[in-house]
Each structure stands twice: as C-alpha cells, then as structure tokens.
Amino acid sequence: xxxxxxxxxxxxxxxxxxxxxxxxxxxxxxxxxxxxxxxxxxxxxxxxxxxxxxxxxxxxxxxxxxxxxxxxxxxxxxxxxxxxxxxxxxxxxxxxxxxxxxxxxxxxxxxxxxxxxxxxxxxxxxxxxxxxxxxxxxxxxxxxxxxxxxxxxxxxxxxxxxxxxxxxxxxxxxxxxxxxxxxxxxxxxxxxxxxxxxxxxxxxxxxxxxxxxxxxxxxxxxxxxxxxxxxxxxxxxxxxxxxxxxxxxxxxx
Numbered sequence: 001x002x003x004x005x006x007x008x009x010x011x012x013x014x015x016x017x018x019x020x021x022x023x024x025x026x027x028x029x030x031x032x033x034x035x036x037x038x039x040x041x042x043x044x045x046x047x048x049x050x051x052x053x054x055x056x057x058x059x060x061x062x063x064x065x066x067x068x069x070x071x072x073x074x075x076x077x078x079x080x081x082x083x084x085x086x087x088x089x090x091x092x093x094x095x096x097x098x099x100x101x102x103x104x105x106x107x108x109x110x111x112x113x114x115x116x117x118x119x120x121x122x123x124x125x126x127x128x129x130x131x132x133x134x135x136x137x138x139x140x141x142x143x144x145x146x147x148x149x150x151x152x153x154x155x156x157x158x159x160x161x162x163x164x165x166x167x168x169x170x171x172x173x174x175x176x177x178x179x180x181x182x183x184x185x186x187x188x189x190x191x192x193x194x195x196x197x198x199x200x201x202x203x204x205x206x207x208x209x210x211x212x213x214x215x216x217x218x219x220x221x222x223x224x225x226x227x228x229x230x231x232x233x234x235x236x237x238x239x240x241x242x243x244x245x246x247x248x249x250x251x252x253x
Contacts, residue, residue, distance in 0.1 A: 023169065023173065023193075024193065025158070025173070025192050025193060025198075026192070026193065026194070026195050026198065027193045027194070028193075028194060028195050029195050035195060035199050036199070037199050037204060037205075038202070038204060038205060041154045041155075041156070041204065041205025042104045042153050042154055042205075043104070043105075043131070043134075043150060043153055043154070043155070043207060043208060044101075044102050044103060044104055045084050045088075045100050045101060045102070045103055045104075045108065046084065046088070046101060046102075046208070047084050047085060047086050047087070047088055047101065048083075048084060049083070049084045049131075049134055049208060050081050050082065050083050050084070050131075050132040050133045050134065051081070051082050051084070051090075051105075051108070051129055051130065051131060051132050051134075052081055052082075052128075052129070052130040052131075052132045053082060053092070053108070053109075053112065053127065053128070053129050054067060054127070054128045055067055055112070055116070055122075055125050055126070055127050055128075056125070056126040056127075056128070057122050057124055057125055057126070058124055059122070062121070062122045065093065065094060065121075066092075066093050066094060066116070066121075066122075066125075067093070068093060081132045081133075082132075084100060084101065087099070087101075088100065088101025088102070089101075092112065094116075094121060095112065095115050095116070095119075098111065098112070098115075104153060105129040105130070105131070105153060106129075106153075108129045109127040109128065109129045110127075112125075112127045112129075113125050113126075113127045131149075131150050131151065131208075133149075134149070134150045134208045135147040135148060135149055135150060135208070135209070136148055136150065136155075136160060136206050136207070136208060136209065136210040136211070136212065137210070137211045137212065138160060138161065138163070138164035138211075138212045138214070139211060139212065139213050139214070140171065140213050140214035140215055140216070141167060141168045141170050141171030141172070141214045141215070141216050141217075142161065142164040142165055142166065142167055142168065142171065142214055143164065143165025143166060143168060144163075144164050144165040145164060146164075148160065148163045148164065150206075150208060154205055155205065155206040156204060156205060156206070157175075157177065157190065157198065157201070157203060157204055157205075157206060157212070158198075159206075160206045160210075160212055161212070161214075164212075167192075167214055170216050170217055170219060171214045171215070171216065171217065172214065172215045172216065172217050173191060173192040173193045174189060174190070174191045174192070174215075175189070175190060175192060175212060175213060175214050175215070176188065176189050176212075176213040176215075177189075177190070177201075177203035177206075177210055177211070177212050177213070178210065178211040178213065179203060179207060179209075179210050179211075180209050188201055188202055188203035189201075190203065190204075
C-alpha cells in the first residue's frame, strides 16, 4: 500500500511539472532541408478592392492628365483611389475602363504604362500602384487582434500572426483561416506545430479579406468558469501533494 501511494504521488508530481508539447511552431522542421511552398502567393485584385495609382512624368501637364486627386480633409494629404467594380474593372483617366481582376500590382502598373505609351500619350510614364484600404483580420488569442493593413504583395500566415503580436500562450496552435471565394466562405485549418500542415495549406499565403481565427486552448476555456482552471494552478497540486503525504504518514504509522 505504501509503495502504491508513493508511486501515485510521484506520477502526480510529474504531471504537475510536465512541459507542454504543443506550443512551439514547426516542431518537426529539419535544418538544411528546403521546404517547398505554393508557387504563387501574390495578392491579386478582386472586385471590391481599392488601389492607388499615380503616374509620374517629366511633363507636369501630362502627369496631371492621368492623376485624379481626392483631398482627405482629415490630414490634407492627396489620395488617388480607384475601386474595382463588380466586373473587375476600374475607370482610369483618358484610358477608360481597364479590366484588372486577377492582376498583381506589378501587372496593373505594366498594363497602364504600356497603354499610355502605345497611345502616344506620354513617352516617359512611371506608374506606381499601391494597395489602398485592403486588409485581413486576426481574431482570438493573439496580442493585438483586429484588422491589419496589407502593405506588400505576399504575406505568409506566420507573418500575419507576427503582425498581430503573435499567439498568446493560451492560443491553440491549430488555427483556422476563413476565406471568401466567389459567393462562398471557405475555412482552412492548419497545425502551426507541423511543417507540412503549414506550408502545404492553401491559406499559407494570406489574401485580402481573410479572417485568421485563433481559438483558446482548454486551459483558457476553463478560465471562463469560477473553478474551471483550479486543476491547473500550483495551489491545487500542492493541496493534492499535501493530502497524499498525510495519507502516507497515517498508513505507515
């Protein structure tokens, strides 16, 4: 009996001191091994997106011809925003309707530059295209949940979580990415502790309007009740240890 109680006591102490195994990212990654990602994770324009287009030229009159200017009364800065309509088009000065659905920033800039030169409208245009008010969201157990501005052409899921301040220790390492595709919203799941799950996921590269959801782990869920997390506290295990020790003393006397 004494031996069994001591064994039980030892097991309980080991359980109390056990190091969580599902916390570190990409636990099975091997040094020196190349990991293949998706071929193209470039953000491409879709209906409803906004973009800023500025055309530069040595001739100020020509430059003004292609640039629309909306003054933001809040800070006085000039913005040139275009909205992609339901047909995937924008209405650009002089050139008219341009279909840009599925194009990257670079492709839009190259298309506009080509049409300006081909139409003998300007021989030295420099076209700059930027994302405008395009975001993705990170919700749940991260340090800074909310919308994040898209500021470059490719954003991985790891970068997206970093922008949100990284996961809290209470966050599940199995996350979901909700993506609007056509008229449907598709959920993608990935296990951040597993290399293949992360790098082979269609959601490895973030797109505009994606919603990244980080659910709380069991310990965090238990904290929503008054006594739910008591079994995870040091005081709980000390009480159990004290009880077992007292039982051992009583039995062996």
